[in-house]
Amino acid sequence: MDDNNRNLILAMVLSALVMIGWYAFFAPEPPAVDPADMPAPSGAITTAPSATAPAGTTTAPAAPADLGTGDPTRDAPRLAIDSPSLQGSISLAGGRIDDLLLTGYRETLDPNSPFVRLLSPTAQLRVTEEGTPVAPAAGPDLTLQKPYYAVYGWMPGPGTDPALVPNPATVWQVESGETLAPGQPVTLRWDNGAGQIFRRTFELDDRYLFTVTQNLENTAAAPFLAAPYGIIARHGRPDTQNYFVLHEGAVGVTDGELLEQDYGDIADLSPVAAEGPAELIEVAENGWIGFTDKYWMTTLAPAPGQPFTAVVKYAPGADIYQTEARLPMQTVQPGTQVSTASYLFAGAKTYELLDAYQESPGIDRFVDSIDWGWFYFLTKPIFHLLHWLHGLIGNMGWAIIALTFVLKMLVFPLARKSYISMARMREMQPQMEEIKERTGDDRVKYQQEVMALYKKEKVNPAAGCLPMLLQIPIFFALYKVIFVTIELRHAPWIGWIRDLAAPDPSSLLNLFGLLPYAAPAQGTMLHSLSLPALAIALGITMWVQQKLNPAPTDPAQKMIFAWMPWIFMFMLGGFASGLVLYWISNNLITIAQQYTIMSMHGHPPQLFGNIRASLPKRRPK
Template sequence: MDDQNKNLLLATALSFAVILVWFVMFPPAEQPATDPNAAVTAEATTPVADTTAETAAAVATAVTVEDAPRLTIETPRVSGSISTTGGRIDTLALKDYRETQEEGSDIVSMLAPQGSANPYYTLFGWAPGQGLSIDQVPGANTQWSVAGNQTLTPETPVTLVWDNGNGLTFRREMAIDENYMFSIAQSVENTSAATVSLAPYGVIARHGEPQDAKNFFILHEGLIAMADGELSEQSYGDATDFAVNQREGARAEVTQVEEAGWVGFTDHYWMATLIPEAGFKSVMKYDERRDIYQTETVQPTQTLAPGATITAATQLFAGAKEWETIRAYENNAGVAGFIDSIDWGWFFFFTKPIFWLLHTLNAMIGNMGWAIIGLTVVIKLLVFPLAYKSYASMAKMKELQPQMEELKKAAGDDRQKMQQGMMELYKKEKVNPAAGCLPILIQIPIFFSLYKVIFVTLELRHAPWAGWITDLSAPDPSSILNLFGLLAFTPPEPGSLLAIISLGVMPILLGISMWLQQKLNPAPTDPTQQMIFAWMPWVFMFMLGGFASGLVLYWITNNMITFTQQYLIMRSHGYKPDVFGNIKSSFKRKEKAKE
């Protein structure tokens, strides 16, 4: 086995092994069947808050929100409503996004009230301190009055008012911008003769784990928080385990945020987070008894003297994780670390610049598929110096082949002598035998970073390329089983056994491109190597057949550029690859094997 084939086999085998571990050993977990009509317990909790004595325990209160009057939320990008029971924002739909690409598909719904199949809502209020009891501050069951405007728009905020009957008047003004950011200003006026203390809070509550959660190891879904530059993540399973393990003590993970931070829930493409003013307690917890996941912000306790008014401000982001929108909130609105709400993964130093370049190319070209092809070209240009040295070394190895054969004959069975002779030859001719595998090895982190980008970023969701490829984040929908649409036969759904052989056009092109790349060099003489090399393109074709078509498009483009680069570099060094001859010889070997 010559060194070139050793390097190629080693690098390809390593790629195969890594992909196999990631996508065969760790498939997405199957979701248990759930009954969407099952009864939902109408309960909510108040937050953990500072008091003058001690931190208050969570208190459950029964609420009814279905029949309460509502305020309408209506902007160019979202629609929803606010219940006057608790003043909660509990219905919200994203007008720019639909559940599927089918005509007439429902608009994506984010928040849902209690009494629905999957309650997910926000609460705001004040935790009682010195001089106050729980019924003297607004909570989840408070019936608010509306002062003035009944519809929340970017131009018209709404105001809720509640008088506790003991000299305290609470007001809550809510505003929304043109995207997904709510601003909530809570104020309290003290007309009594007593000094009191109280702490403002915000809550996002989610009843049960979302039915559409992917539970895929490459993607974080669940509770998420940023505290003074440190990102914390809890999956739903982690939060559940934490609660179970802490039954005898506190069931909340509490973090003191000194400067800036936020906390909430993140889904695959959507997110709801609370962003208070500087200095607050961030809470992530799971209520095992009620099956409620909850994130909270508790701001410092304030003292309210007679005749005085205090105000606390909090922002709520509830919407799509659009890179440009989130980055603008971070850069222009001071939401520290907000871009990290997108799950860039451990290799963020690859995924962030790769997505930035992809996004920039898409803005210039106007098509994400062509942007992926452009990204591939740029990456190949960046690594071209390394590739040139590698391919030049491979070409030089070809030139040294006669001398290497002579060394093997002279050494006979003395392997140590042969290796010493090879090393002297490499040193003399300034050849690095390991250089041949570098172009393939460098593709491994790039490949996985691009896979991460395509899988987690919203911008690839339902992004079309050309022809039948209408969603680059999904597998190629064509199928060889129905002759790519010529037969009146619906191919099997992804996840079924037959789906493995239901290859689309792009996976087949991927296999062909890998096969052609192999034909730049003659097949190895060793029969075992011949078999491995013969099967490898087609094994990869089946393995990657269910991957996102955007990733397959990248790999096809990369293979074709690599083929062209390697062919031209080898020609420039005096070696003319006989591609057609190598193809013919591979078929001749098969004919001999049959005989």
């Protein structure tokens, strides 16, 4: 391979890995949450009617108002949520879902650690209907949680008194049901005293999908105009992971188009009249909108076929991020009623579940809430294959190793040509050394004679680079799969590797646990430099693999390539252990393939560079 090609490939590989390393190791850490810095308790969203709005249009919920100690959820009664996957409660103030724990997931690997909290209320003190104080659903300390909740309501139509529609401070009455659970819906009721009765029914499956039905009955003598809506609100910017390979923020699909906006983009949206920074998208048939974290998501999804307005906006004064689903204005004639049903997903982004909800009830492109990245055409198939292997084997670590075998077999025909080319280049090493001695410092003449030699021997020096070039997108795709999919969170392999989505917790500094002091904390730069066991194995396998390749004739290149295994060993020490495991497995398979093929063609390599004085000159068939 000529120097220019070698330098280009080396620059590509190093640039890609340095970029990943920079964001993985040096990206700013999320700031520690100080309870004193938490936003003051705030009520949910109040509605502001527009008397001048034309008939048939919807009016926008106004910016959130800070209700301070007047927060209606502080003393309002609650209904419990209890299912195999969720625990929490619904506040009767506004009928909002603002207290939700994911009982299938814990904060840490400790089996006694708290369940992951997804939704949090604005007030910390809650009481029962009898006035007895009760604690929040068991979970992380709510004093450290930023309010995050879903609330539903009705916007008044033109000429409708805002006091006649329920707002987020309205305290509802329980009409039926005691605890929201699978097969046990609950219905809330509010009578405005002027002839209109509002009902809200919550249903829940055994996972994370709520069905919310809003009903308006008009017993008055005149038509009544109002429009239903749903809102997801986050108080303050959440503590995101701050990785460039991961999207966190608003996510949705509007008539087949994927929408992704991080929190900085939301705050920088262009102002909309009476809205502040906002984006309004008219959805004709299918769509959904909400917020996504790395592993968790909360989204509003009107029934398929239902037109609505998807809204993403930010209230600067209150520091609240919102996504909304505004449904069309309803005209309820006297003696009639209308109902609208929509879905609320609040849970973990497991592929199988998102795919099932995409099929039924038909939430369009729901699996694309997982951030598949630029290489989605590789990421999705690799995930499907890994998921299938995991189901077959039962252990995600061994599934990663099996995935490596499958991927290597797919590229084996190309790799075989590469290894044969390397064997031929080893055979040509003495001739290339002779050319170098003869041409001296004349680089142009050296390159010309080397290329003539390649042509004479019918060797393609670029063939050895093709597996490396193929490896780059596969590496990025697998990195994405391991980093963003919840299926690898807290997935064990063997021994000390109990979470393949986290860095290897071992460290050479304490002799891998033999010395009586702890290793540096995972995810820190010091931990990466402390040489976890998998990182050492990676460096060794890269070094062995390098010894099978023809040594560069240029001294500078030779030195760079000699240092590469050890540089990568330090760089990748802080990567997810599942990714490092894949790379080690890939190296070992490559070593076995390359050694076998080169030996079969009469050029068995020597690991320490002691090439035998005489090699058979037989060419590959």
